[in-house]
Amino acid sequence: MATSTKWIPYGRQDVREEDIAAVVEVLRSDWLTTGPAVPAFEKALAKTVGATDAVAVSSGTAALHAAYASLGIGPGDEVIVPAMTFAATSNAALYLGARPVFADVDPDTLLVDPEDVQRKITARTRVIVAVDYAGQPCDYDALRHVARSHGLPLVADACHALGASFRGQPVGSLADLTAFSFHPVKTITTGEGGMVTTNDPDRARWIRSFRNHGITTDHRERSESGTVSYDMVVLGYNYRLTDFQAALGMSQLTRLDEILAGRCALVALYDRKLAGIPHVRSLRRLPERSHANHLYVVRLDTEALALSREQVLSRLRGAGVGANVHYRPPYLHPYYRDRFATSEGLCPIAEEAARQIVTLPLFPQMAESDVDHVLEALRSLSR
Numbered sequence: 076m077a078t079s080t081k082w083i084p085y086g087r088q089d090v091r092e093e094d095i096a097a098v099v100e101v102l103r104s105d106w107l108t109t110g111p112a113v114p115a116f117e118k119a120l121a122k123t124v125g126a127t128d129a130v131a132v133s134s135g136t137a138a139l140h141a142a143y144a145s146l147g148i149g150p151g152d153e154v155i156v157p158a159m160t161f162a163a164t165s166n167a168a169l170y171l172g173a174r175p176v177f178a179d180v181d182p183d184t185l186l187v188d189p190e191d192v193q194r195k196i197t198a199r200t201r202v203i204v205a206v207d208y209a210g211q212p213c214d215y216d217a218l219r220h221v222a223r224s225h226g227l228p229l230v231a232d233a234c235h236a237l238g239a240s241f242r243g244q245p246v247g248s249l250a251d252l253t254a255f256s257f258h259p260v261k262t263i264t265t266g267e268g269g270m271v272t273t274n275d276p277d278r279a280r281w282i283r284s285f286r287n288h289g290i291t292t293d294h295r296e297r298s299e300s301g302t303v304s305y306d307m308v309v310l311g312y313n314y315r316l317t318d319f320q321a322a323l324g325m326s327q328l329t330r331l332d333e334i335l336a337g338r339c340a341l342v343a344l345y346d347r348k349l350a351g352i353p354h355v356r357s358l359r360r361l362p363e364r365s366h367a368n369h370l371y372v373v374r375l376d377t378e379a380l381a382l383s384r385e386q387v388l389s390r391l392r393g394a395g396v397g398a399n400v401h402y403r404p405p406y407l408h409p410y411y412r413d414r415f416a417t418s419e420g421l422c423p424i425a426e427e428a429a430r431q432i433v434t435l436p437l438f439p440q441m442a443e444s445d446v447d448h449v450l451e452a453l454r455s456l457s458r
């Protein structure tokens with residue numbers, strides 16, 4: 076019998092008093108939006124990831140939309156995305172009228188398979204999108220090679236991977252454009268929020284305009300130069316991040332190393348203690364990378380357990396473990412099935428994995444006793 080009815084969510088924000096103070100300070104200032112906190116946060120994040128430019132936006136999804144739009148993607152174009160990702164990665168292509176084409180993943184890491192990306196390239200392909208699934212950087216050397224040999228840009232959906240690196244180079248400076256998310260379950264949070272990083276100042280300028288209705292100057296710039304007129308040059312959106320959100324992000328960013336170290340220590344505990352549990356294995360970790368440990372995903376031998384994954388989820392959740400699934404391939408959602416007539420068989424490795432994976436709770440304030448509770452619930456599955 077479980078003695079604890081405590082609920083352990085799969086992820087949770089870590090907001091401290093100093094974060095709250097930083098937000099309150101902005102709330103008392105002159106600028107709630109388009110003020111100085113946004114560029115300060117952008118500059119700090121660009122520095123963290125080794126990029127020359129960073130543009131803050133209102134979500135990770137807006138970051139992907141802006142990144143794809145800045146490449147001029149439109150109707151008739153194909154965007155190659157991994158099959159193992161959140162729907163936002165492919166939805167952002169749909170916003171532009173483009174068609175997402177799904178590439179399969181490696182069965183041990185669930186990272187996109189560069190050879191399948193290569194196979195999915197057609198004359199209509201306009202961009203390749205990488206996803207650093209669970210926080211582990213994908214094979215950027217191979218992906219850049221495939222992209223370059225076809226003259227295609229590489230976009231990274233690094234919504235899981237702030238603080239990760241590949242061969243010593245931080246995620247955020249490995250692709251032509253990189254998208255980050257600051258949703259509360261992600262590495263750092265602004266409530267809702269996102270960022271695009273790039274080393275291309277022209278593209279950064281374009282995205283700055285795109286997030287502000289396609290207007291060339293923002294409110295503060297006009298106020299400072301004493302003018303009220305402006306030009307709208309592209310069809311943009313209101314994708315701005317507020318200054319109090321930027322202040323929260325900035326404050327969180329100063330603790331990034333601490334947050335990553337906390338996640339890393341919990342993963343080491345999971346890895347060590349999971350080793351003795353039958354029918355459950357964790358994903359493979361590759362060399363030459365530092366992992367952001369956004370998600371702790373295990374793969375179940377559902378046959379040996381004689382339980383479906385849905386039964387496993389309900390048993391774990393019944394024991395207070397907020398287990399989750401990341402992800403069902405986007406093309407198996409009803410919208411995609413209806414619109415593109417997609418079905419099972421498109422990316423068999425991702426589909427098989429999607430039936431067997433479970434995401435276990437992982438967030439910096441978890442105690443060792445929480446990890447033990449999760450593992451006890453897993454152990455009891457085979458009894």
Ligand SMILES: *Cc1c(COP(=O)(O)O)cnc(C)c1O
Binds near residue numbers: 135160161164257268
């Ligand atoms: C969270 C996430 C997004 C979307 O980010 P939001 O900030 O929630 O819009 C996109 N892609 C991946 C892989 C994500 O995990």
